[in-house]
Amino acid sequence: MATSISKEEVAHVADLAKLSFSDQELEHFTGQLQEIVAMCEKMAEVDTTNVEPTFSVTPNVNHLREDVADNWHEKKALLAQAPDEAADLIKVPAILNGEDEA
């Protein structure tokens, strides 16, 4: 099982991850990712038939708490952290493309 990652695949993954790379950077990252992925392919040597995957080691199952609303009263402090705000809301550029502003 030799997975080689193409530059096109790396570009696709970058798009999923909301990152953009120049052509040169893409070349560089593709090389490095190929090397890392090749290192990780060593895992294929291990027989994992019928081995359950472990995603967490916490012994906890669930911590349930009362369903009580808790207002942290920090709207102002939170808004102050936003890069742009207006009218007590977080402001962002247009979300809809090519349509007139409502």
Add this chain to the structure above:
Amino acid sequence: MTFNYFDKTLADLNADLKAGKITAEELTKETLANIQATDEDLQAFVRMHEDEALAKARAVDEKGDFSNPLAGIPMAIKDNIATNGLETTGASHILSGFKPVYDATVTTKLNDAGAVIVGKANMDEFAMGGSTETSYYKKTKNAWDHTKVPGGSSGGSAAAVAAGQVPYALGSDTGGSIRQPAAFNGLVGMKPTYGRVSRFGLFAMASSLDQIGPLTRTVKDNALVLNAISGFDKKDSTSVELEVPDFAEKIGQDIKGMKIAVPEEYFQEGISDEVATQVKAAIVQLEAMGATVDKVSLPHTQYGVAAYYILMSSEASSNLQRYDGIRYGFRAPDAKSLEEVYKNTRTEGFGDEVKRRIMLGTFSLSAGAYDAFFKKAAQIRTLIIGDFNKVFADYDLIVGPTTPTQPYGIGEEIGDPKTMYLGDVLTIPVNLAGLPGLSINAGFNGGMPVGMQLIGKPFDEATLYQVAYAFEQVNHFYDQHPVVEGK
């Protein structure tokens, strides 16, 4: 040089404060002056919180209650642990200017104990790195040799303690980020059992692996700090509802009859002769103190790095989706659409190592790669846990080196991610299995420290401190300290 912490333990400082030999305010002023004089060279801190530290110290003096062993004593906190109203960035550009609106649970616990947080310690960006060179802000130096890296990702925390700037610091450890810099700086560094310390307010990297823990010069100091930060927290559903013991309770007890396992895989290829020699000599000392030492095997060790880098990157790529330029931190100024806000902010805001891990994680979780990478890595994690369980059925603890090599030069490995990743081979399995791991100075080679790692059963940190203390007391390596020049 004005003042340092080379010759005082937390107990000494506490006694001085109780006796009125020094006030918390005086101690804090001395500490801040010394950091100002020494940090231009060392670069351990990304930012200082001088006013808040002095205010806290005065408040502790006014109260006059030094019953808590940390009361009135200055410390440093890693830049990925939230402090209410005080800039916390994870050493990333994408969080420049970010002031959390809440305290991490460990911050609250420190504040309640009367601890004086003097500033934020430098680190690899979002804790991704092993040399503190991926910080957006500065490059921290090794306290023992300024041409060498301090390790990472908690490199600022380690350098600050090793250079005597503060008596202790908090770090975080996902694959070795407390233990490796502790080893590189001759300190005691503890990664507690997963679930021992609340992760609430720790900037998440890989949530199933991350733990906060202390870096100190001595074993006793380390246990005292862990006492203060441990415990169940309803804000972290993975923290464990277990009573917190006094982690210092076994300190001073002899280690006769202690059953120590030494994995043969921990001394195989890639381990430098200097490290192997020093750690083997340390193990002989433990045997001389009455411990029984046997060779064992942890056969899946060699697959740990691969499994870790897949799991960690996958969790990190998901955790770091939150940094999108909308709600806090940096937003790319030129973005014209929402899509551009996301893409430009992340592209300009993250450094290369963070991007590399986001890419690897996104790839591992993608439809075509999930089974061969993400699921496979999680299955190998199960096998690694099984290896440890087998050994712990017969032994009290596992001992080996913390790192394959001693500290390397600044700039030497940063261009080669794969080599850097392999440096974590001995610490990673401990995180994958959620076990407690402690690094202690095993002595010096060529003037630089070598770390020995003690790995314990889940929630048995007290035994690690017991053995580490016994070793520390026959060697007193902490009496040696680096030469620190002030300006």
